Amino acid sequence: MDKFVIRTSKNAEKIVDSLPEESEPCSSTKHKTKASSGQSRKRLKYQEDFIKYGFTYSTVNDVQHPQCVICSEVLASESMKPAKMQRHLETKHPTCVEKPLDFFRRKEKELQCQKRIIAQQTKVTANALEASYEVAYLIAQTKKPHTIGETLIKPAAVAMCRAMHGEKIASELMTVPLSNDTVARRIHDMAKDIKSQLIDRTCGKKYALQIDESTDVSNSAQLLAFIRYTFDKKLHEDMLFCSAMEGTCTGSDIFTKLDTNLREMGLSWDNCVAVCTDGAGAMVGKNKGLKAKVLEVAPHVKFTHCIIHRESLASKALDSELHSVLNCAIKIVNHIKSRPVNSRLLATLCNEMGSQHEALLFHTEVRWLSRGKALGRLYELREEAYSLLKESKPELAHHLKDPDWLLKLAYLACIFERLNMLNLSLQGPNTNILTMNDKVDAFMKKLERWAERVEQGNVDMFPELEEHLEESGLSLSNVKVHVTSHLRSLLEQFHKYFPQNTQPELYDWIRQPFSESPRHLPSNLEDALLELSSDDRTLKTLFSNSTLPEFWIAVSEEYRELSGVAMDVLLPFGSTYLCEQTFSAVTYMKNKYRSLLNVEDDLRVAVSTIKPQIKLLCSQKQVHPSH
Numbered sequence: 001m002d003k004f005v006i007r008t009s010k011n012a013e014k015i016v017d018s019l020p021e022e023s024e025p026c027s028s029t030k031h032k033t034k035a036s037s038g039q040s041r042k043r044l045k046y047q048e049d050f051i052k053y054g055f056t057y058s059t060v061n062d063v064q065h066p067q068c069v070i071c072s073e074v075l076a077s078e079s080m081k082p083a084k085m086q087r088h089l090e091t092k093h094p095t096c097v098e099k100p101l102d103f104f105r106r107k108e109k110e111l112q113c114q115k116r117i118i119a120q121q122t123k124v125t126a127n128a129l130e131a132s133y134e135v136a137y138l139i140a141q142t143k144k145p146h147t148i149g150e151t152l153i154k155p156a157a158v159a160m161c162r163a164m165h166g167e168k169i170a171s172e173l174m175t176v177p178l179s180n181d182t183v184a185r186r187i188h189d190m191a192k193d194i195k196s197q198l199i200d201r202t203c204g205k206k207y208a209l210q211i212d213e214s215t216d217v218s219n220s221a222q223l224l225a226f227i228r229y230t231f232d233k234k235l236h237e238d239m240l241f242c243s244a245m246e247g248t249c250t251g252s253d254i255f256t257k258l259d260t261n262l263r264e265m266g267l268s269w270d271n272c273v274a275v276c277t278d279g280a281g282a283m284v285g286k287n288k289g290l291k292a293k294v295l296e297v298a299p300h301v302k303f304t305h306c307i308i309h310r311e312s313l314a315s316k317a318l319d320s321e322l323h324s325v326l327n328c329a330i331k332i333v334n335h336i337k338s339r340p341v342n343s344r345l346l347a348t349l350c351n352e353m354g355s356q357h358e359a360l361l362f363h364t365e366v367r368w369l370s371r372g373k374a375l376g377r378l379y380e381l382r383e384e385a386y387s388l389l390k391e392s393k394p395e396l397a398h399h400l401k402d403p404d405w406l407l408k409l410a411y412l413a414c415i416f417e418r419l420n421m422l423n424l425s426l427q428g429p430n431t432n433i434l435t436m437n438d439k440v441d442a443f444m445k446k447l448e449r450w451a452e453r454v455e456q457g458n459v460d461m462f463p464e465l466e467e468h469l470e471e472s473g474l475s476l477s478n479v480k481v482h483v484t485s486h487l488r489s490l491l492e493q494f495h496k497y498f499p500q501n502t503q504p505e506l507y508d509w510i511r512q513p514f515s516e517s518p519r520h521l522p523s524n525l526e527d528a529l530l531e532l533s534s535d536d537r538t539l540k541t542l543f544s545n546s547t548l549p550e551f552w553i554a555v556s557e558e559y560r561e562l563s564g565v566a567m568d569v570l571l572p573f574g575s576t577y578l579c580e581q582t583f584s585a586v587t588y589m590k591n592k593y594r595s596l597l598n599v600e601d602d603l604r605v606a607v608s609t610i611k612p613q614i615k616l617l618c619s620q621k622q623v624h625p626s627h
Helices: 009-020 025-040 048-053 082-092 100-141 147-166 168-171 180-202 253-265 291-295 306-314 320-335 340-352 370-382 382-391 392-402 403-426 433-455 463-472 478-495 524-534 538-544 548-554 562-572 576-589 599-605 614-619
Strands: 057-062 064-069 207-217 221-231 234-244 272-277 302-305
Touching: 025 207, 048 057, 048 082, 048 100, 057 100, 057 320, 057 576, 064 082, 064 180, 100 147, 100 180, 100 599, 100 614, 147 180, 180 221, 180 234, 180 614, 207 253, 207 576, 221 253, 221 576, 234 253, 234 382, 234 548, 234 576, 234 599, 253 291, 272 291, 302 306, 306 403, 306 433, 306 478, 320 340, 320 370, 320 382, 320 392, 320 403, 320 478, 340 382, 340 392, 370 382, 370 403, 370 576, 392 403, 403 433, 403 463, 403 478, 524 562, 576 599
Parallel strands: 207 272, 272 302
Antiparallel strands: 057 064, 207 221, 221 234
16 A cells, blocks of 8 residues: 555655646546547558558548459458558469569559449449439329339430430430339338428428318229318418228218327427318217317317308209209200210301301210309300201200290300309319408308399309390390399309308408407417508518418518417418319229329329428438439
């Protein structure tokens, strides 16, 4: 123990004085050890005379590694020493020990040439990988079969390049992998990336849903859901999922599938504002429907019935006389369209008589706009249809010469054309309930005004009816009762499906925040609205240059509560338009030739507004030539 005691001697004093101030001896020892180890790890650099050992160098992560010019083996950077390189040469290549220096230099040139070829080939392969993703994205966007890449796109691209740029560039295009399975994998990767971006965008934010269900060509029930959310100071809509239903499609089954997908994507029912569906019992049933199941877990969620569906239901009101005219018109159209010979003869008659169109249109209850278009086209081609039917179907042809019948047909063509215009105005992306309800209210006011004008003998709002009255010399009294009765019936049905709001000014402050001063808001929101409306310079300019949702999103940081209440009204969907539009895409993609297709990945890439990160996907793949 005596050797650890600091004695008061001259030598000891020197030792103590040599210790660094405010530091312990052990810590200084550690620093010295680290410094010494850092110095020992100093990287050795390649010398030109190392070629006599058969070695050049290869740079990996900015560090030089010795590389044998004979076997191309790359050694560790610590092997950049003559002794280790000499040992590699003697043990691995003993026959080359006595070779002259020119032999090793020639081998070095061959190795460098190989490196350039490999680098060039890797670059071509990487470009081919990116091109493969780009073509797969276009195939999914156009909803074409996966085989079209190998059977049409690649041969067409190669033929064009061979004709315009020669065989060399055309041969490079042959390296782009576009087989059926490859395109399917690319689409799956892009759909996964789009879904990941969607999850990142919606995480922890309020959202609204629209849900619908339909049966595809393989009799599989597809449940489709769209989500609306705020991102980058704008309102966005995107496909949430499209899943096949197993077994039954009851309200409980739909809720289970919906809840499972929401949980997988990390979405909480607490952030759901509203759900828009059609009027099916499985969706809006009070006891066992989707609505009842959702309200059990999220009582705050508001359910809205698709406004377009309600408008379609309200427009079906017809009295017996007009209904018989409609049925007779449908029989005429079906008789001509169901026989190819009749369709060709009608086209010939239309050409001879100088008609603008050459064919009639089918009517179906499923398609919203077909009724008005079918009746309008039949009224336009009534003379041509009569010439065709007067011999083969005289019992149908005589209607086309009956003035009263044609008068009612003209009216039906006019009123259903107005209903079509209303229907089209309710369609489209980024629509909100406020503007859609305003359009319906305006149409209801028009119906009331039209009924009054018809009773006064004025039908200028129905051009075809007015024109037919002038041409035939008939009086409006022949059809006035039926027209006014139908308009009043329509108005009654619209009031049934669109009950009037007892407080129409309830949301005027959202539409016009700078001109309204509501009294029904809580005091804190009313104070915030007064403060917002006082900013006439910046915020009023922003309001005039932005859409309604964009304005309220932009002021969310400064007026969080007020913006939240406004967005709870603007965020919900007013219709299931996006679902109906996407089901049309499903019908096109999953046809009888692709009945086994799992449509979700292709559908997501086709309809999503989010672009896949193709360069990121390429960086995660190992590039190699493929078929």
